[in-house]
Amino acid sequence: MASHLRLGVNIDHVATIRNARGGRHPDPVRAAMLAIEAGADGITAHLREDRRHISDDDIARLKSGIAKPLNLEMAATAEMVEIAVRTRPHAACLVPERRAERTTEGGLDAAGQRNELGPRIAALRAANIRVSLFIAADPKQIETAAALGSPVIEIHTGAWCHALFDGDKTAAESEWRRICDGVTFARSLGLEVHAGHGLDFASAEIIAALPEIAELNIGHFLVGEAVFTGFAASIKMMRAAMDRGRAKAAGSA
Ligand code: PXP
Numbered sequence: 001m002a003s004h005l006r007l008g009v010n011i012d013h014v015a016t017i018r019n020a021r022g023g024r025h026p027d028p029v030r031a032a033m034l035a036i037e038a039g040a041d042g043i044t045a046h047l048r049e050d051r052r053h054i055s056d057d058d059i060a061r062l063k064s065g066i067a068k069p070l071n072l073e074m075a076a077t078a079e080m081v082e083i084a085v086r087t088r089p090h091a092a093c094l095v096p097e098r099r100a101e102r103t104t105e106g107g108l109d110a111a112g113q114r115n116e117l118g119p120r121i122a123a124l125r126a127a128n129i130r131v132s133l134f135i136a137a138d139p140k141q142i143e144t145a146a147a148l149g150s151p152v153i154e155i156h157t158g159a160w161c162h163a164l165f166d167g168d169k170t171a172a173e174s175e176w177r178r179i180c181d182g183v184t185f186a187r188s189l190g191l192e193v194h195a196g197h198g199l200d201f202a203s204a205e206i207i208a209a210l211p212e213i214a215e216l217n218i219g220h221f222l223v224g225e226a227v228f229t230g231f232a233a234s235i236k237m238m239r240a241a242m243d244r245g246r247a248k249a250a251g252s253a
Contacts, residue, residue: 005208005246006041008071010219015053029061036068038235044217046073049097063087076120091130093154107136107156110144121148137182146189153186154194161198187212201241208245
């Protein structure tokens with residue numbers, strides 16, 4: 001039987017809405033608790049260098065207030081490593097960050113930043129934090145993640161999701177092939193594989209059928225969908241979509 005596919009709910013954009021008015025509402029910690037009640041297996045939050053959504057105080061409150069694992073997304077900087085080592089989240093996902101970008105637009109260039117990443121990964125691991133690298137499904141990046149001692153990778157699904165959304169069949173097929181090959185290669189190196197970025201109900205159901213994937217991290221779509229159905233309902237519908245996809249994996253195994 002295919003293993004349980006974990007859902008990590010990213011609550012960054014609850015903080016985006018809060019920060020639009022500079023007050024305290026809506027509180028991302030309340031959203032995290034609701035997400036857990038609705039079936040999230042963990043909570044993901046990205047503390048960006050410019051603090052545009054999640055704040056240091058949010059991270060501290062998430063760490064002490066939630067009953068499920070906290071996955072801290074962060075740039076691989078000395079400041080963020082210091083915060084992670086002090087806060088001790090369950091996991092840290094290293095992501096690229098460019099100030100001008102609207103969101104995390106591409107994967108981390110692990111191969112190009114080997115020398116800088118090595119000590120950061122070692123420091124996080126020494127603090128007992130499970131490290132993952134957010135990378136494209138590119139063999140060179142995957143190989144580097146394994147060589148640097150990162151036990152987990154998260155495959156960036158943004159290009160595939162964009163192609164699906166745009167109805168660009170050729171691009172969607174080639175991105176999907178890249179993801180499938182990347183997952184197989186990463187598993188052959190002993191890496192745990194996660195995926196995320198831009199996923200909605202349809203794409204999550206498709207990717208859930210890859211039995212080697214252990215976790216999906218999903219945020220923007222769930223918060224957007226909450227406007228129409230409520231946050232708990234959007235998470236339950238996502239859980240159901242993932243379960244349908246995973247059932248296909250079990251059926252074909
Ligand atoms: N995984 C990682 C590493 C991310 O940086 C993001 C975006 O913050 C996500 C998953 C979630 O992407 P989305 O908000 O598009 O679902």
